[in-house]
Every structure is written in structure tokens, then in C-alpha cells.
């Protein structure tokens with residue numbers, strides 16, 4: 109039996125990964141800040157699928173939290189075969205409206221935690237000659253979209269580089285770049301979603317199916333869904349100035365402070 113560790117497992121895309129992997133018979137290590145929510149989820153997945161689901165409470169915006177997950181990933185007696193670095197969030201506001209503390213927290217969770225956890229997992233995977241890491245980025249990585257887009261661009265670049273360096277080792281690394289997905293993300297970030305057209309929304313369970321298929325194919329970057337593949341094709345040829353105007357507005361309507 110293999111084990112998958114998922115960060116940000118309590119909601120949205122992370123919870124969809126947990127459901128899917130439990131359904132396929134993988135044991136799980138579920139990571140997030142809300143212990144009670146993690147416990148309920150672990151019990152449900154254990155009861156429904158007969159798998160072992162461990163709860164690991166950790167705040168990935170703090171060194172202590174990152175270190176606790178690094179320690180679990182480095183435990184040679186209970187190896188982790190698949191790491192899904194998924195925990196993430198959006199800040200409420202545009203550049204200079206967001207406090208420096210919040211900007212830095214985003215870089216800690218989206219970049220430092222991803223670097224440290226990927227490295228803690230990949231070291232053991234390389235020794236065993238097998239394993240996988242999915243780093244959840246975003247299509248925002250490819251367009252001008254504040255610190256959020258910049259942090260996700262780092263995730264894509266880092267993952268592609270690490271995948272190249274580990275090619276032939278049996279360890280697969282992939283950056284997953286979703287478009288808009290119906291989760292708790294937008295509400296938590298105080299973003300209004302009325303301006304986002306219906307056709308742009310993706311379903312978290314279908315996204316996970318697509319992501320796991322792309323990992324199995326050996327892709328290092330996955331952009332699920334034909335709609336977003338086509339959009340990203342346009343992004344490559346669109347003038348940067350025009351792109352910045354459209355992409356920095358879409359889905360970035362914030363509610364009252």
C-alpha cells in the first residue's frame with residue numbers, strides 16, 4: 109500500500125485529492141491548520157475506504173509547521189510515495205493594498221514551504237528510485253497577477269527545474285496549473301466571483317482526475333481542461349500590455365475591507 113501526503117487537505121482541491129486517492133486505496137497523511145476538520149475527514153475516509161488516514165496539524169506559514177511536515181516526509185520508516193503541495197490562499201486586495209506581512213506570508217506558504225517539503229520528500233524518493241510530487245500552482249503563473257501570480261510562477265519554474273534535475277531517478281515532479289475552481293478559495297480571500305463567467309469554472313474532482321493522468325504520463329506541467337489549454341495558447345501570443353489589463357481584473361473584485 110502506498111501513502112500520499114496532501115497539504116491543504118481540508119477543503120477544495122486538497123480535499124478532492126484526498127477523496128480520490130483514498131478511493132484508490134492509498135493511505136493518507138492529511139495536513140492543514142484546522143485539526144477538528146482534519147479529524148472528521150480522516151474518520152470519514154477511513155470508514156468509507158478502509159485506508160489509514162493520519163492527521164498532521166501544521167501552519168505552513170510558520171517554520172514550526174513546515175518543520176513538522178518535513179520531519180514526517182523524512183521518516184524512512186513510514187515513507188511517503190506521493191506529495192501534493194496544495195495549501196494556498198489569495199490575499200484580499202491589489203498591490204500596495206495588501207500588508208507586507210500578508211505578502212510575505214503568501215511567499216512562505218506558496219514558495220518556501222513548497223521548496224522545503226518537495227526537497228524533504230524528493231530526497232527519500234530518489235533513494236528508493238520512485239515517487240511523485242504534485243505542486244499546485246495556477247494558470248495565474250503565466251499572466252501578470254500580483255504576488256499571487258508571481259509566487260505561482262516560481263512554483264512552475266522550480267518544479268520544472270527540479271524535474272529536469274531528477275529525470276531518470278524514478279521521481280516525477282509536476283506543477284499543476286488550474287484555472288478557476290469552485291472551492292473555498294475566493295470566499296476566504298474576500299473575492300467576489302460574479303464577474304467570472306460560468307464557462308471558466310472547473311470542478312475539483314475532474315481537475316484531480318486530469319492531474320493524476322498527467323502525472324502518470326510524465327508531464328512536468330499540467331494545465332487541465334481544453335478551455336484553459338486554449339486560453340494559455342492565446343496568452344503566449346497576446347501582447348503583454350493587453351494581457352496585464354485583462355488578467356489583473358478577472359476575478360479580482362474584492363468585497364468591503
Ligand SMILES: NC(=O)c1ccc[n+]([C@@H]2O[C@H](COP(=O)([O-])OP(=O)(O)OC[C@H]3O[C@@H](n4cnc5c(N)ncnc54)[C@H](OP(=O)(O)O)[C@@H]3O)[C@@H](O)[C@H]2O)c1
Nearest residue numbers: 116118119120121140141142168196246288289291292293
Ligand atoms: N480555487 C481556485 O480557483 C484555484 C485556482 C488555481 C490554483 N488554486 C490553488 O489551489 C490550491 C488549493 O486551493 P483551493 O482552491 O482548494 O482553496 P481552499 O478551498 O481555500 O483550500 C485551501 C486549503 O489550504 C489550507 N491552508 C491555507 N493556508 C494554510 C496554511 N498556512 N497552512 C496549512 N494549510 C493551509 C486550508 O486549510 P486550513 O484553513 O484548515 O489550514 C485548506 O485546506 C492553492 O494553492 C491555490 O492557490 C486555486
